[in-house]
Amino acid sequence: MKAVSLVPPYIESLRPYEAGRSIESVRQQYNLTRIAKLASNENPLGPSPKAVEAMHRTFDNLHRYPNGGLDLRRVLAEEFDLKIENVIAGSGSEGIIGNIIRTFLGDRDEVLTTEAAFIGFQVLARSRGVLYRTIPYDNWHYDLPALAAAINENTKIIYLANPNNPTGAIFTKAQFDDFYRHVPERVLIILDEAYFEYAKDNPRYPDSMHYRYDNVITLRTFSKVYGLAGVRIGYGFAHEELIRNLLKVKLPFEPSTPAQAAGIAALEDKEFLHRSLELNARGVRYLTEGLQELGLTVVPSEANFVMTVLPDEEEAARIFEEVLSHGVIVRPLAAFGLPHCIRISTGTDEDNHLCIEAWRKCYAANVGASRRR
Numbered sequence: 001m002k003a004v005s006l007v008p009p010y011i012e013s014l015r016p017y018e019a020g021r022s023i024e025s026v027r028q029q030y031n032l033t034r035i036a037k038l039a040s041n042e043n044p045l046g047p048s049p050k051a052v053e054a055m056h057r058t059f060d061n062l063h064r065y066p067n068g069g070l071d072l073r074r075v076l077a078e079e080f081d082l083k084i085e086n087v088i089a090g091s092g093s094e095g096i097i098g099n100i101i102r103t104f105l106g107d108r109d110e111v112l113t114t115e116a117a118f119i120g121f122q123v124l125a126r127s128r129g130v131l132y133r134t135i136p137y138d139n140w141h142y143d144l145p146a147l148a149a150a151i152n153e154n155t156k157i158i159y160l161a162n163p164n165n166p167t168g169a170i171f172t173k174a175q176f177d178d179f180y181r182h183v184p185e186r187v188l189i190i191l192d193e194a195y196f197e198y199a200k201d202n203p204r205y206p207d208s209m210h211y212r213y214d215n216v217i218t219l220r221t222f223s224k225v226y227g228l229a230g231v232r233i234g235y236g237f238a239h240e241e242l243i244r245n246l247l248k249v250k251l252p253f254e255p256s257t258p259a260q261a262a263g264i265a266a267l268e269d270k271e272f273l274h275r276s277l278e279l280n281a282r283g284v285r286y287l288t289e290g291l292q293e294l295g296l297t298v299v300p301s302e303a304n305f306v307m308t309v310l311p312d313e314e315e316a317a318r319i320f321e322e323v324l325s326h327g328v329i330v331r332p333l334a335a336f337g338l339p340h341c342i343r344i345s346t347g348t349d350e351d352n353h354l355c356i357e358a359w360r361k362c363y364a365a366n367v368g369a370s371r372r373r
């Protein structure tokens with residue numbers, strides 16, 4: 001018997017997650033000393049120092065099982081004026097998305113989202129083997145009216161990331177309110193706010209904490225602005241009935257003890273948050289302007305990355321390789337479903353400078369490049 005026959009077709013057809021190139025492999029390949037890794041929307045300042053200290057303090061007790069995120073849930077409930085029953089903590093927001101999919105999707109249910117949605121969601125939803133329907137972007141933004149119109153009797157989950165990855169675009173409060181009016185209560189909306197902190201000061205950005213809707217679950221993470229991507233800690237808010245059922249499915253011992261301690265301490269690290277946001281705002285401006293000066297289209301971003309739209313797939317592949325050879329690792333978006341686009345995370349000021357210099361060199365070396373067609 002061939003092993004493959006054991007695998008359902010919807011798993012067989014999945015593409016395994018391709019991590020971006022590591023700093024070490026690029027260093028070796030091109031014999032470079034300076035590398036800027038701008039491919040995974042990580043915090044270039046490193047982890048929150050308070051979070052690191054808090055993790056250290058847990059080490060003597062690592063022989064004990066974790067308490068399932070109880071302490072972090074309590075802290076978050078207090079911080080956001082909710083009941084603990086409305087809060088869940090997990091191994092990153094992706095961990096919680098996995099639990100949502102296992103908890104709420106039946107075999108005949110359908111998932112609805114935008115084209116080229118966050119790849120983590122695409123993979124988790126497709127691995128459930130249900131129908132996965134998408135609506136094209138409207139000028140790189142969610143087309144919320146078209147999504148509302150596409151809801152049918154089988155739609156069970158609508159996934160919205162705000163700000164969106166990979167475009168960096170947001171939808172506004174007014175747009176969401178309008179959309180929400182068209183969503184039946186039997187449909188669960190996942191509002192993925194992994195990049196919330198970067199957008200929250202924009203007055204048009206909806207703070208979903210004010211949405212006390214029974215069918216909306218908000219997800220946030222410590223992976224981005226708090227610099228804890230390697231620790232795997234995220235959280236969600238929802239109606240207590242949703243959380244109660246999610247907790248049945250969640251692995252009882254996630255998040256880990258160090259991850260929970262890191263999350264609690266990171267929330268208190270306001271100085272780090274402030275520094276990270278300032279650096280990022282500068283980085284988004286610098287990268288956007290630098291790419292625009294080369295005549296490139298850049299989607300206005302409210303997150304910690306920018307997406308640039310190239311004329312075609314070949315040019316995107318060529319640019320990716322060329323900037324790599326200058327020590328700049330960016331994210332090609334073919335796996336998301338946008339082979340002609342590239343996403344660049346903000347780095348330190350030095351990283352961002354290296355990045356724009358590399359892009360300039362690519363275009364200088366290709367005078368009359370196809371972008372001018």
Ligand SMILES: Cc1ncc(COP(=O)(O)O)c(C=O)c1O
Nearest residue numbers: 092093094118165194221223234
């Ligand atoms: C929209 C979105 N949601 C979730 C995540 C994953 O977050 P976590 O590290 O908490 O699983 C990411 C990470 O890139 C993301 O872009």
